Amino acid sequence: MHDRLGSGVDIRLPRRAVLTLPALAGVGILSACSGDQPKPVVQATTTPTAGSSTSAGKTKAVQIQASLKGQELTLDVGPVVRAEHEGEELAILPIHAEAARNNTEAVNVGDRLIGGLLTSVADYKLLRLIDTVGSKLWSTTSWQVFIEPLEPGKSQDLRATFGPVDVDSVTVFLSCVGFVEVPVLDADTDGAPRLDVEAIVKAANPYARLRTPAPLERYAEALDGSSSGLTTDEETTVDVSSDVTFSSDSAELSDDADSVLTGVAGTIAEYDGGDLEIVGHTDDVADDAHNQTLSEQRAQAVSTRLGELTDLGAWEVTVSGKGESEPKVPNDSDDHRQINRRVEIVITPTGGTDGSLSRSDVDAALPEAGGPEGHGPDGVTVDATDASGGQVIITLEEVTRRDGLLFGELRLKGGAGGSGSALNLGWVNDPGEVLANARGELAGLTSVFSAGGLTLLSGSDRIYPVDYLLEGTSAHRALTELELTDKLREGEQLTLCVVWPDTGEDTVVVDHPGARDGVTSYAWRLTQVPVVAG
Incomplete structure (x- = not known):
């Protein structure tokens, strides 16, 4: 069963079944994955207590206070320890949890922080280690699907396994608790925790495919739909909409083309040279020969204009057309055909990218908020718009800048009568197509359960959370x-x-857009969120 479930194939369910699962989870039916205990809700303060250290040169754990379902906990996190088992390198993150004596019920600490049966089957383990400098992360390899709940007044040692970690410090993503920076130590380092590696590996049953770290990627879309940009550690890909840059069935650049291509030229100009590939694509309207010629002509027109906007002398430029042969999405609707009418520009700098987003240069005004709007520290009160009712108060005191990333810890509080529905059902979800992520990829259950709809509005772009692709x-x-x-x-x-x-700004705007494509989503916006160094 282990190998079969770990095949890397995302679970796909009918729309009705998918929409039902989160609702069932919200009333406890899916809690059978964690010993029939209610799903814990975490109210966390992530400030290290006195005497703790986040310095990579220290060996102490970081101690934080957390509250799960109103039950108070003390967590000692880290350090990460490099170890070896049967000739294979791995890393282990120790977490020591203590429940307050006056707690009134047991809490599922392991299920919340590491993950349980559902997260294992669907390939979205919760515990992750982030290397901000190297722009990559490790997902826990632990396949342990049941961890005993923590009783009042008791303590519990959690041991999560990872693939080899080759950096001196990492930021730990503690689900619904916060971010904690901890050192990474060799097992024989003075002061490093002494761990029973054999017993830990036996209990964790590590999943080998998740050993490899995944590069962090950055995705943004122009607010007017004129372009989208994707940046990996190796290249930046910009999709320019042909509907904006060209007249219908024409290879002549439109009056609006420069507002789009100037942003691309600016990205190219940031680097000293490399490979530049420009490829035209069409929808399936008209015949193959016509579409092939049109795609080639449009690609050449974009190449010529980019050469006028910035010096391409240090770049190896290739120009081609694919016609209708490589659609981005199926040509089964007018909206999808519009997506397929594009010119794709792939910028591969010598030595890789610096991780910066490719930004559009379109003169687009910030769209009006689709729901309540307020300053981040003050928060907004969001009311459900469907029959289930409910109210949630959302605040964000600040975001922390570290090595090209922004870390946010939003506080959600049940308003009058509580949320009414699970938080993934309208409050923070991506309002795109069911089972598809922001990029339009079929992502299975993670698209339904996650908070992928929390975007930043910056300039003329909507910027999505950093994402990553696990091996397989x-x-x-x-x-x-x-x-x-x-x-x-x-x-x-x-x-x-x-x-x-x-985004390089002193303050940011967090925007949760309203529903589209029939998916329930409650719009709200937080403005003037301060950015602090961390």
């Missing part, structure tokens, strides 16, 4: 909460973690 999977996971099937009771709080690309 076909869709990117957002670097945010991946399992938000919790309901909030009135007054109950939860911390929601998310990582965005750095």
Whole structure:
């Protein structure tokens, strides 16, 4: 069963079944994965206590206070320890949890922080280590699907396994708790935790495919739909809409073309040279020969104009057309055909990218908020718009800038009557197509359970959370909460973690857009969120 479930094939369910699962989880039916205990809701303060250290040169754990379903906990996190088992390198993150004596019920600490049966089957383990300098992450390899709940007044040692970690410090993503920076130590380092590696590996049953770290990627879309940009560690790909840059069935650049191509030229100018590939694409309207010629002519027109906007002398430029042969999405609707009418520009600098987003240069005004709007520290009160009712209060005191990334810890609180529905059902989800992520990839359950709809508005772009592609999977996971099937009771709080690309601004705007394509989504916006160094 282990090998079969780990084949990397995302779980696909009918729309009705998918929409039902989170609702069932919200009322406890899916909690059978964790010993029939209710899903914990975390109210966390992630400030290290006195005497703790986040310095990579120290060996101490970082101690934080957290609250799960109103039950108080103390967590000692890290350091990560490099070890070896049967000739194979691995890393282990120790977490020591203590429950307050006056707690009234047991809490599922392991299920919340590491993940349980559902997260294992669907390939979206919750615990992740982030290398901000190298722009990559490790997903836990632990395949342990049941961890005993933590009783009041008791303590518990959690041991999560990872593939080899080759850096001196990492930022730990603690789901619904916060981000904690901890050192990475060799097992024989003085002061490093002494771990029973054999017993830990036996209990974790590590999943080998998840050993490899995944590069972090950055994705943004122009607000007017004129372009989208994707940046990996090796290249930047910009899709320019032919509907904006060309007249219908023409290879002559439109009056609006420069507003789009100037942004691309600016990205090219940031580097000293490399490979530049420009490829034209069409939809399936008209015959193959016509579409092939049109795609070639449009690609050449874009290449010529880019050469006028910036010096391409240090770039190896290739220009081609694919006609209708390589659609981005099926040509089964007018909206999809519009997506397929594009010119794709792939910028591969010598030595790789610097991780910066490719930004559009379109003169687009910030769209009006689709729902309540307020300053991040003050928060907004969001009311459900469907029959289920509910209210959630959302605040964001600040975001932390670190090595080209922005770390946010939003506070969600149940308003009058509580949230009414699970948080992934309208409050923070990506309002795109069911089972598809922001890029349009079929991502299975992670698209339904996650907080992928928390975007930044910057200039003329909508910027999505940083994402990553695990080995053997076909869709990117957002670097945010991946399992938000919790309901909030009135007054109950939860911390929601998310990582965005750095926009370079002193303040940011967090925007959750309204529904589209028939998916329930409640619009809200937080403005003037301060950015602090961390």
